[in-house]
Amino acid sequence: MTSERAGEAEVRRRIASAANWAASQPWNLTPAEVRRRRQNPLSARTAVGACVAILLATLFGSLAGAGVFSSNPRALSLFQRHPPQGHVAGQLVAVHGPSSVGIQGRVIFLSTHDMQSRTAQTGPTGLFSLTLPTGTYTVVGYSPKAMADGKELRCSSATKITVHSRIVTRDVRIVCVDQ
DSSP states (O other), X not given: OHHHHHHHXXXXXXXXXXXXXXXXXXXXXOHHHHHHHHHOOOOHHHHHHHHHHHHHHHHHHHHHHTTTTTTOGGGOOHHHXXXXXXXXXXXXXXXXXXXEEEOOOEEEEEETTTOOEEEEEOOTTOEEEEEEESEEXXXXXXXXXXXXXXXEOOEEOSSOEEEOTTOEXXXXXXXXXXX
């Protein structure tokens, strides 16, 4: 008998809970209650809704940043439109025997991810500086001062360059070897 009473009490509690929920829904509000809620929009329910909206926006942004929605151009997040960036600084140099000197020219960064190229012009001393999206790049340089058989030599760095978010990659040397 005790378990029957406990079961009946549980059923009554669930019915009362459902009735309370239904009574709180907008379709059951009196005109006075509607006016009161419009005058005080920052109720607990509004705060909970705002928190849920923020959490969903954060989740969507994280998934979009991870490439989950990359096949849908309308689902691009701010992260994808403005990817994290880093900074690269270095010098284009010509090597003549044991000495090297900075030379004017251009340095081309080719992304190994999307094959997009970005170009930096060097000053007379060969120095360059460029902001790039994070990723790995193959780097080549060209200068009218590094010629062979009437053509500009292809100058290169010893390794691929990895650009990290909000970090300056310094001392990138693009070397043109005199032949």
